[in-house]
Amino acid sequence: MPEPPRSADPAASHSTAPLEAAFARRQLAENRTLIRVASVVALLLAAARGAEQMLLGSWTSLQLGQFAVVLAASIVLAAIACSPWFQRLYLPVAQVLLPLRGALIALTVAGVVARGQLEALMLLPVLMIGPFLVFGLRFRAAVFTVTLTFAAYAIGAVYFELPLPLILRSCILLLVVGAACSVVARTIEYSARTRFLETNAMAELAQHDALTGVKNRRVFDEHLEKMWRRAVEQDRGIAVLLIDVDHFKAYNDLYGHQAGDRTLHRVAQVLQTFVTRPEDLFARYGGEEFAVLLYDVDGVKAENLATHMRKAIGAMGLEHRDSRLGQIVTISIGVAIVEPSPERRARGAVQLADEALYQAKTRGRNRVEVLDPNAHEALETGVFVKGVAIRR
Numbered sequence: 216m217p218e219p220p221r222s223a224d225p226a227a228s229h230s231t232a233p234l235e236a237a238f239a240r241r242q243l244a245e246n247r248t249l250i251r252v253a254s255v256v257a258l259l260l261a262a263a264r265g266a267e268q269m270l271l272g273s274w275t276s277l278q279l280g281q282f283a284v285v286l287a288a289s290i291v292l293a294a295i296a297c298s299p300w301f302q303r304l305y306l307p308v309a310q311v312l313l314p315l316r317g318a319l320i321a322l323t324v325a326g327v328v329a330r331g332q333l334e335a336l337m338l339l340p341v342l343m344i345g346p347f348l349v350f351g352l353r354f355r356a357a358v359f360t361v362t363l364t365f366a367a368y369a370i371g372a373v374y375f376e377l378p379l380p381l382i383l384r385s386c387i388l389l390l391v392v393g394a395a396c397s398v399v400a401r402t403i404e405y406s407a408r409t410r411f412l413e414t415n416a417m418a419e420l421a422q423h424d425a426l427t428g429v430k431n432r433r434v435f436d437e438h439l440e441k442m443w444r445r446a447v448e449q450d451r452g453i454a455v456l457l458i459d460v461d462h463f464k465a466y467n468d469l470y471g472h473q474a475g476d477r478t479l480h481r482v483a484q485v486l487q488t489f490v491t492r493p494e495d496l497f498a499r500y501g502g503e504e505f506a507v508l509l510y511d512v513d514g515v516k517a518e519n520l521a522t523h524m525r526k527a528i529g530a531m532g533l534e535h536r537d538s539r540l541g542q543i544v545t546i547s548i549g550v551a552i553v554e555p556s557p558e559r560r561a562r563g564a565v566q567l568a569d570e571a572l573y574q575a576k577t578r579g580r581n582r583v584e585v586l587d588p589n590a591h592e593a594l595e596t597g598v599f600v601k602g603v604a605i606r607r
Contacts, residue, residue, distance in 0.1 A: 238411045239353065242404075243302060246351045250305070253349040254296040258289040278326055281319045288312040292350075310356045317342050317364035325371030328381075336385055339368060343392040347400035354397075354404050361393045426476055427483035430498035435506050438496045442510055443561035446554075454517035455551045455568040456507035458486065458524070460544065461580045463503035465537040478533055478544060479503060485531065489524050506565075514552045514587050521548040521583040529581070545581035547572060552587045 243250075265282045292312055295304050320342060327335040342364045346357040368389065372382045424431040430438075439455075446453050460466070460482060467475040483505060490497035490507055500506040509517055525546055533544035549572025553564040567586050575584040 254293040318367035321368035322371040329375035347396040424499040435498035454509040458505040460503040547575040
C-alpha cells in the first residue's frame with residue numbers, strides 16, 4: 216500500500232511559563248489578607264519598639280538610623296499590601312525590602328543583646344518564619360531573605376562580641392527554625408503549584424483537538440458567540456471560513472487512517488500559521504474540516520487569506536494518487552462575510568460558510584468561494600429560509 220512520507224515535525228510544545236506567572240498571581244491574591252495583616256502588625260511592632268527604645272534612650276545613633284530604615288520599609292510594605300496596586304507592586308518591592316529589613320533588624324538585635332536585653336533574641340525565630348510562611352515571598356526569595364538575615368545576625372554577634380556559647384546556641388536555633396520553615400514552605404508551594412498547573416493543563420488540553428493540536432469545535436462555537444456579540448456592539452463585520460480537505464475519504468482508503476491522521480496534522484499546522492491576530496481563531500471543525508473566524512475584515516481580505524491558504528496546501532505537494540486534482544492534497548474553502556446584527560444568530564454565519572463551501576465543491580474543488588452579506592439575507596435567525604436547502 217503506498218504511503219506518503221512521514222512528517223518529521225514534532226508537535227508544538229507549550230511552555231509552562233505563563234502558567235507559572237498565573238500561579239504566582241493567584242497565590243498572591245489568595246494570601247493577600249494574611250500578607251496585609253502581617254505587614255500592618257510588623258509596622259505596629261516596629262513603631263512600638265522604636266518608641267520604647269527612644270523613650271529609654273538606650274539606642275545609639277547607628278541603631279536609630281537602622282530603625283528609621285526598618286520603619287520606612289515597614290510603612291511601604293504595609294501601604295502596598297493595603298493598596299489597589301498590591302498585585303502589581305508587592306512582590307517586586309517585597310523582594311527588595313524584606314531582605315533589607317530582616318538584615319537590619321538582625322543587626323539591631325545583636326547590638327541590643329550586647330547591651331543586656333536578651334529578650335530581643337525572641338525576634339530572631341520570627342525573622343526566620345515570616346519570609347517563608349507569612350509575607351508571600353516565593354521560595355527562592357524567602358531563602359535569600361532568611362540567609363541574609365542569618366548572616367547579618369552572625370556578623371553582628373561577632374562584631375558586638377556576644378559570648379561564644381550564646382552565639383552558637385542562637386545560630387543553631389536560627390538554622391533549625393529556618394530549615395524547618397524551608398521544608399514546610401517548599402512542600403506547600405510545590406503541592407499548590409502542581410495542582411494549579413495540572414488543573415490548567417487539563418483545561419488547556421480540553422480546548423485542543425487531540426489529533427491536530429489546534430483548537431477544537433467547542434472552542435470555535437464559544438469564540439463565535441463572543442465574537443458575534445462584540446461585532447454587534449462595535450458594528451464590525453466578521454468572516455467565517457470553512458475548509459475541507461478534498462477527497463479525503465479516498466485518501467484514507469488508499470493510504471490508511473494513520474497516514475490520513477498525519478496529513479491532517481500537517482495541513483492544520485500550515486493553515487494555523489495564517490491566523491495570527493489574537494481576536495481571530497483557527498480550529499478543527501470536524502473530520503477533515505477546519506474553520507477560521509476573522510474579526511473586522513472585509514470580503515477582499517478574507518478571500519485573499521483563503522486563497523493564500525489554498526495555495527500553501529497545494530505547495531506542500533503531499534501525494535494523493537486518488538485525487539483528480541493533480542494527485543496532490545488540496546483544499547476547498549467556503550467564505551462567509553457577515554455583518555452581525557441582534558436579529559440573527561451566530562450559527563447562521565456558519566451555515567452561510569457551509570453553503571459557500573458546497574459551491575466550491577460543486578464547482579470543481581481546490582478553490583475558494585465567497586458569499587457576501589447580501590447572501591446572508593437568505594437566512595432567518597440562523598437557519599436557511601424555507602425552500603433553500605442546507606447542502607453538504
